[in-house]
Amino acid sequence: MTGPRPKTPFSVAEAGDSPGFLLWQVTVLWQRAVARALRPHRLTQVQYAILASLLWLTRREDHVTQARLASHARLDVTMTSQVLRALEARRLLERRPHPVDTRARALHLTAAGRALATKAVPDVEAADAAFFVALGAAGADFNRRLRTLIEGAARGPA
Numbered sequence: 001m002t003g004p005r006p007k008t009p010f011s012v013a014e015a016g017d018s019p020g021f022l023l024w025q026v027t028v029l030w031q032r033a034v035a036r037a038l039r040p041h042r043l044t045q046v047q048y049a050i051l052a053s054l055l056w057l058t059r060r061e062d063h064v065t066q067a068r069l070a071s072h073a074r075l076d077v078t079m080t081s082q083v084l085r086a087l088e089a090r091r092l093l094e095r096r097p098h099p100v101d102t103r104a105r106a107l108h109l110t111a112a113g114r115a116l117a118t119k120a121v122p123d124v125e126a127a128d129a130a131f132f133v134a135l136g137a138a139g140a141d142f143n144r145r146l147r148t149l150i151e152g153a154a155r156g157p158a
Contacts, residue, residue: 037127041120049073051117063106
């Protein structure tokens with residue numbers, strides 16, 4: 001015989017009604033797909049995010065700093081620094097004196113880093129396309145809603 005259920009701290013009746021839990025599940029599944037795509041390139045997702053972001057930013061900016069890169073990728077500055085050191089040790093990027101800001105270092109992909117990023121980007125984009133194909137025509141709206149969440153989080157708590 002069972003008695004009354006204890007009071008629950010949850011605000012939803014079903015786990016599938018929690019947007020945070022759903023986002024967590026989608027994130028885990030997506031990360032698995034991306035990790036598979038990156039395995040042949042011997043890159044972690046954070047390493048890839050940094051290389052791809054640096055490749056992206058250098059299309060428009062001559063002197064990308066660590067702070068600019070971290071901001072673009074929405075990565076913690078300390079973690080970014082640690083990963084940059086690992087990528088630098090692999091000779092995939094270099095840190096050079098910034099030509100204007102003497103306190104900053106400018107990040108530059110090496111030829112090997114540019115080649116690796118250029119090969120990895122299409123593989124990750126293919127993994128993304130395969131993963132998000134289920135959204136169909138709703139993909140553009142999904143992206144818009146994700147940007148809304150990102151912008152809201154960037155503004156901070158109300």
